[in-house]
Amino acid sequence: MSRVRAAAPREYARAVAARWDALGATTRDAVVVLLLVPVVYAPVTAPLGAQLSDLPRHPYDVPAVLLSVALWLPLVVRRRWPGACLALVACAFAAHELLGGPQTLATVGLYAALYAAGAHAARPRGPRLALTAAAVVAGYLLFAFGLDALDSPLGPTDYVLFAVILAVCWGVGRTVRAWRDAETDRRRLSVQAATARERARIARELHDVVTHHVTAMVVQADAAQFLLEGAPDKVGTGLEAISSSGRSALTDLQHLLGVLKADGSPTGGDDGEGAPGGAAPDAAERAPRPGSLAELVERTRAAGQPVELTERGERRALASGVELAAYRVVQEALTNALKHAPGHRTVVQVQYGEHELEVEVANDGAPGAGGGGVRRPLGRGGGHGLIGLRERVSVFGGELSAGARPGGGFSVRARIPSGRPA
Structure with missing residues (x-):
């Protein structure tokens, strides 16, 4: 309770x-300005104001009230129009000091307006910067000469010190602006990096999906041509396998393309890594959910490749990313077997350990042939699939090795820490 x-x-x-x-x-600034009115205009806080001249002070009258309002009220637009806010407050402050207005805390509005100009106003450049600097210096000199003409007891040191205080207020605002811009750039670069990672992930998924299914379909289509001549009654089985592979490919492709179309970007919107202010969904959560290894092996077997699946150890719940990585390792290895060693015996071995998952896919081939005897190459492999698998496995702290077997054929082995269930 x-x-x-x-x-x-x-x-x-x-x-x-x-x-x-x-x-x-603007609404928030207006609320703050109005809530502070009782404090700003309270007699007890009046001596805390920003006062420069030692001229005699006059009591409140209509002009004094208007000047005090002009010192404080423009702060409502200090973020929307910081330049206009500073100009109004500065002119009101100069008039207040030259006319000997009554003491008021509203004069600290000059400090707030200077800070807002540094923090929110765009920095002028080129001729505009020179004109702005000249106007500020000229205005301050006219203000100092005006006070001196009114027999103010202030000396050059007092004017320089007050100018330094004003410059510090503006400089603090510029520092905050620089820090904020740097943070914005950092977030933008972070989003760009997340976008690049997501594009690379989707590219790997597309490679794995398209290569595996299209390879199986081409092999089955080639086999169907021979069956038309020798065993036409088995052509239906081959065509059914082609149709199944095509449907599986379309399902996976539609899922991946749906990820791209959902928000118009691979990162899924503003925040991704995005966007600043939110977390992007885990990549594995948006990847196509893999089927079972048994189904994958069965599809490859239907394509004409003799495949055996052996699973050892107690099957444990795996993190979704680990499960997908293991599935892709087997899928890529079986695709390579279909391409480079068609018709040769292929063995898939899966070892479920307490803390890691081991996967090995090995195929027989002609001695010294590396990838096995090549009957009809379906295309040249540049090893990009294995490179992608190494990157995928390394994300989870695993290792992947691939190479020719001493007695012929090729082997792909991956060791992946099992992680925790998603």
Whole structure:
């Protein structure tokens, strides 16, 4: 019960914070400015204002009230129009000091306006920068000469010190702006990196899906040509296998293309890594869910490749990414066997350990042939599939090795830490 009571204020605070964030910047500034009015115009806080001249102070009258309002009210638009806000407040401050307005905390609005100009205004460049700097210096000199003409007791040191204080207020704003821009760039680069990783992941998935299914379909189509001459009654079985492989390929391709079309980008929107402010779904969660290894082996066997599957150890629940990685290792190895060693015996061995999963796919071939005797190459392999498998396995801290067997043929072996169930 005490935990429930303690959680209620936190939930209420989160709800209030969410509603506050939903307001626009100008609305939030207006609320803050209006809430601080009693503090700003209270007599007890008046001596804390930003005062420069030591001229005699006059009591409140209509011009003094208007100047004090002009010192504080423009802060409502300090983020939307920081330049205009600073110009209004600076002019009001100069008039307030030259006319000997009453003491008020509203004069600190000049400091706030300078900070806002540094933090939110775009930095002028080229001729505009020179004109802005010249206008600021000229305005400040006119202000100093005006005070001196009114017999202000201030000396050059006082004017320089006050100018330094104003410059520091602006400089703090520029520092915050630079930090904010750097953070924005960091998030943008992070999103770009996440986009590149996701594109690479989808490219690997497309390679695995298309290569395996299309290879099986080509092998089955070639076999059907021979069956038309020798055993036409078995052509139906071959065509059925081609249709099954094609449907499986279309299902996987539609899933992958759906990932791309869902948000118009491979990263799935703003936040991905995205976007700044949110977490992208795990890559494995958006990958096509693999079927069982038995189904994969059966499809390859239907394509004319003699394949055997052996599983050892107690089958444990695996993390979805690990399960998909193991499935792709077997799929790529069987695809290579279909391409480079068609008709040769292929063995798939899976060892379920307590902490890792071992997968080995080995095929027989002519001695010294490496990948086995090649009857009709379906295309040149550049090893990109194995490179992708190494990257996929290494993500989980695993290892993959592939090479020719001493007695002929080829072997692919992967060791992947089992991880935790997704």
